[in-house]
Amino acid sequence: MQQASSRRHLIVGNWKMNGLSAGSLELAKAVAEGARDVGPAARLVICPPFTQLAAVAKALEGSKVQLGAQDCHQSPSGAHTGDISADMLVDLDVGFVILGHSERRQHHHETDGLVQAKVKAAEKAGLTPIVCVGETAQQRDEGHTLETLGEQISKSLPKDFSGVVAYEPIWAIGSGRSASVKEIDETISHLHDVIGRHLDVDDKSVSILYGGSVTARDAASILSIPAVGGVLVGGASLSAESFLGIARAALATTA
Numbered sequence: 415m416q417q418a419s420s421r422r423h424l425i426v427g428n429w430k431m432n433g434l435s436a437g438s439l440e441l442a443k444a445v446a447e448g449a450r451d452v453g454p455a456a457r458l459v460i461c462p463p464f465t466q467l468a469a470v471a472k473a474l475e476g477s478k479v480q481l482g483a484q485d486c487h488q489s490p491s492g493a494h495t496g497d498i499s500a501d502m503l504v505d506l507d508v509g510f511v512i513l514g515h516s517e518r519r520q521h522h523h524e525t526d527g528l529v530q531a532k533v534k535a536a537e538k539a540g541l542t543p544i545v546c547v548g549e550t551a552q553q554r555d556e557g558h559t560l561e562t563l564g565e566q567i568s569k570s571l572p573k574d575f576s577g578v579v580a581y582e583p584i585w586a587i588g589s590g591r592s593a594s595v596k597e598i599d600e601t602i603s604h605l606h607d608v609i610g611r612h613l614d615v616d617d618k619s620v621s622i623l624y625g626g627s628v629t630a631r632d633a634a635s636i637l638s639i640p641a642v643g644g645v646l647v648g649g650a651s652l653s654a655e656s657f658l659g660i661a662r663a664a665l666a667t668t669a
């Protein structure tokens with residue numbers, strides 16, 4: 415098993431639908447500036463809304479912080495009013511794209527099949543997809559967590575998947591209640607097994623992040639779990655101080 419000391423954690427900020435011009439620029443610059451102290455312990459990615467990508471890309475020039483987006487369309491171009499293609503993201507120096515987030519699965523009715531089509535489009539364009547999976551509180555209470563996640567993994571990821579997975583229990587998102595270290599450890603270890611069984615890739619090659627109410631306070635204990643490849647952060651990524659606090663926790667786990 416991979417040891418915590420040899421890993422480089424991926425710390426991803428998902429700004430969701432937050433950020434106007436001035437505030438986004440200020441936040442991106444502050445993250446870029448503070449990232450200098452984080453050293454090689456972590457790779458930092460911030461995912462602003464589409465409207466801020468171009469400005470944030472400029473603000474991150476020359477920094478170690480990479481740029482991500484929050485969705486893309488499954489087609490390269492065409493009559494898809496209001497949509498954004500993977501090539502359009504690459505054109506703006508975007509390197510990562512979050513796909514299949516539970517908020518899109520729930521509010522935009524995205525299915526596993528659609529998520530897989532988007533993953534293929536993203537990989538073809540040269541983006542690294544960050545594919546989210548997670549169970550509802552009801553699925554958890556009824557004992558269907560592992561089955562639900564297994565189905566999402568096997569149906570949302572192509573057999574030759576080369577991206578990143580994020581385990582985000584829906585009940586933990588925005589609730590202030592992160593899953594426990596034991597829950598995260600057991601679930602992510604299970605997801606590695608599912609990947610090994612269902613995909614044609616070495617499960618160790620797929621990094622699995624945890625997301626759901628991650629803060630600078632609990633980041634070190636989460637990042638110390640050997641199976642965890644990093645974190646996907648919502649609310650706490652909207653302040654440079656708390657996002658960088660999480661990144662510094664990665665540094666502490668490798669010290």
Ligand SMILES: O=C(CO)COP(=O)(O)O
Nearest residue numbers: 428587588626627648649
């Ligand atoms: O959905 C999330 C990140 O994609 C998690 O959001 P919070 O960190 O606000 O719980």
